[in-house]
Amino acid sequence: MAAYTPSALKAELHERGWRMTPQRETILTTFQNLEKGEHLSAEDLRDLLAQEDDRVSLSTIYRNLKMMARMGILRELELAEGHKRYELNQPAPHHHHHLICVRCNKTVEFKNDSVLKAGAKMADKSGYHLLDCQLLIHAVCPTCQRSLLPS
Secondary structure (H helix, E strand, O other), rough: OOOOHHHHHHHHHHHHOOOOOHHHHHHHHHHHHHOOOOOHHHHHHHHHHHOOOOOOOHHHHHHHHHHHHHHOOEEEHHHHHHOOOEOOOOOOOOOEEEEEEEEOOOOEEEEOOHHHHHHHHHHHHOOOOOOOOOOOEEEOHHHHHHOOOOO
């Protein structure tokens, strides 16, 4: 999978009978400019856009996040805090997975090519076109483990 540019998104949307809106371009650009390891909820995205005087309704954000996740442009992550967060779906070699503490929600990103290879092999064997392959590991971090010990 190649990294998405506004023109690539526009072409894919056009192919599906949709159009590139200013809101879609703004959402894509915002995710492309995030710091490495940053994940946004729909509300986080709305607040970030509002800081830049770019008012986009929450319903528009939700609709576009879902659409971009279905297209494979964004990754939808179910992290420990119980609501969805999103990040740009990066092509290899930037593909990564997540280790999440279920107590404090600390998230560590890590790479493991064998996970991606296994996913690609299974998709290919079944005749599927792979959009994303991710591993989410839910665990308890060392700090939270120490706080569980009796004093």
